[in-house]
Amino acid sequence: MFKFRPIALNQNTCANLDLFKFIKFAKKFDGVEFDTEKIRKTLSKNYNLKDILETLEIYDTKVESIYPLSDFSLCSERDFKTKVLNNFKQMIHYCDKLESDLIIATPSLIDFSTEATSIPKWRILNRTRKRLEDISKRADKEDINIGFEFSLLDISSVSNLHEAKEILKPLESQENLGYVIDTFYLAKFKVIFNEINDIRELISLIRLADFNENSGEDLERLFPGEGDFSFRVFYRFLEKLGYRKAFSIELSNNECSEKLLEKFSTIFKY
Numbered sequence: 001m002f003k004f005r006p007i008a009l010n011q012n013t014c015a016n017l018d019l020f021k022f023i024k025f026a027k028k029f030d031g032v033e034f035d036t037e038k039i040r041k042t043l044s045k046n047y048n049l050k051d052i053l054e055t056l057e058i059y060d061t062k063v064e065s066i067y068p069l070s071d072f073s074l075c076s077e078r079d080f081k082t083k084v085l086n087n088f089k090q091m092i093h094y095c096d097k098l099e100s101d102l103i104i105a106t107p108s109l110i111d112f113s114t115e116a117t118s119i120p121k122w123r124i125l126n127r128t129r130k131r132l133e134d135i136s137k138r139a140d141k142e143d144i145n146i147g148f149e150f151s152l153l154d155i156s157s158v159s160n161l162h163e164a165k166e167i168l169k170p171l172e173s174q175e176n177l178g179y180v181i182d183t184f185y186l187a188k189f190k191v192i193f194n195e196i197n198d199i200r201e202l203i204s205l206i207r208l209a210d211f212n213e214n215s216g217e218d219l220e221r222l223f224p225g226e227g228d229f230s231f232r233v234f235y236r237f238l239e240k241l242g243y244r245k246a247f248s249i250e251l252s253n254n255e256c257s258e259k260l261l262e263k264f265s266t267i268f269k270y
Helices: 019-028 036-043 049-058 077-098 121-140 161-171 183-188 193-202 231-241 258-267
Strands: 007-010 031-035 062-069 102-105 145-148 177-182 203-208 246-249
Touching: 007 019, 007 062, 019 031, 019 036, 019 049, 019 258, 031 036, 031 246, 036 049, 036 062, 036 077, 049 077, 062 077, 062 246, 077 102, 077 121, 102 121, 102 203, 121 145, 121 161, 145 161, 145 203, 161 177, 161 193, 177 183, 177 193, 183 203, 183 231, 193 203, 193 231
Parallel strands: 007 031, 007 246, 031 062, 062 102, 102 145, 145 177, 177 203, 203 246
Antiparallel strands: none
């Protein structure tokens, strides 16, 4: 059924496992996506990055990405220059030592209890573009790519693909900057596949999860093929696009079990 490689496992799927147990659990996958906070927590327990790298090597596992560089777009200039850029430098260091070349950046969320909701959309997009250009240029010096993960949720300051395109299109000359596409949101908001046709060369990563529209307010991320998303049609579409970069499976926490590994091995023919 599935012809594409590599396929990584996102750490959100197994948030209950510590980093080393997660690496072992994910051994059937080609790689992992690491949560920065999980790395920090591990290092606070007298481990070092070399210990993590050695464990990855034991299980022949690659770090596909490190995430998220969050709230970088609408924070104050002071917070950007101190908190955000300090976090960013640390993530670049993690990438260097763990042999990864992708950092995922997510736009700021909007607090509806503040005056932030009155900020014009054009100003939000311009500010996000300026900040993305800044961090992508910094990352480029270290041979690191930036994947911009927009969210279709209402509380996101960049809440649809059209807005993401408005931000990134003027930055297309920045070759280390691309999009992160999440099939969960494609399914939930019924995004037409052709909407990603014109950015096919700029996709850094595709995250895989299914969605059941009868789940109401429950935002459970289901295993691919267990919800309403047309994965077979999507895979054929990606074949036509010639997509050859990475995939990552990001599911809800209750999927982190041997049942997940069995389903993965069956559906993805490993």
